[in-house]
Amino acid sequence: MVQGSFKRQVEVGRVVLLNDSNKLAVIVDIIDHKRALIEGPTTGVVRQSYPYQHLTLTNLVVKDLPRSAGQATLKKYLEKSQVLATWEKTAWAQKLQQRQVRAGLSDFDRFKLAKLKNQRRFLVGSAVAQAKKQVA
Template sequence: MQQWADLDMFFCHFSQVFNRYVEVGRVVLVTYGPDAGKLAVVVDIVDHSRVLVDGPTTGVKRQSISFKRATLTDLKVAIPRTIGTPALKAAIEKQELVARWNKTAWAQKIARRTARAELSDLDRFKLMLARKTRRTTVGKAAAKLRKAAAK
């Protein structure tokens, strides 16, 4: 009987429910096409594979988009169905959507990737020198600690 209690304790930590549902107000990241990498908000659901999105603050025009070209995020904006673009823009700015997105690990990862991709040859060289300097400094400090511990 103890083994069942252990299993219950094990599985109670994994009871998180799926929470990225397709719903009006859900924020999506466009992954393909001319708007790739931009955020948009689901304004209406067309059918089981398409949604109507709009991104007035990010430059995404109102359009029907397939789920194959967008990824759902954890963010949501409280809006009614088929809201107009000016009202959506006001709701996005009021709820600080871009600031909330920039705080997520996902957005920070994308920013790091693009910053690294935009490095010039000289910038990559400077980065290599900085990493070498850091490596030698850490190595010297570790050697000093090892030497002190050996005494």
């Protein structure tokens, strides 16, 4: 295997996304090759053992987090490293937020969205046709 082919490693302090609930947590300790101890004191995730196959590793890491750190220590490190603010700025977090908003739309909201998409498609199509006409 090529050295450095993996970008994200399982490590203490790695911020993870729970696949079933889309909540953020931090790896506090590594139990074995299949499970980690995670906690998300600011996102409502209680301290628990969690299998890696139900986690998605993010690029974010809480630097210098001590192994098996308590909840107060973890909160302090999270606030100091500004991880949650950094997460909110990522395209990944914004896409999850957009999915959540779209899932909560009513029938009428979906209808209005479809109408706006049709208007946009018409404007873009006519602009492209006009540009092609000028080139030819």
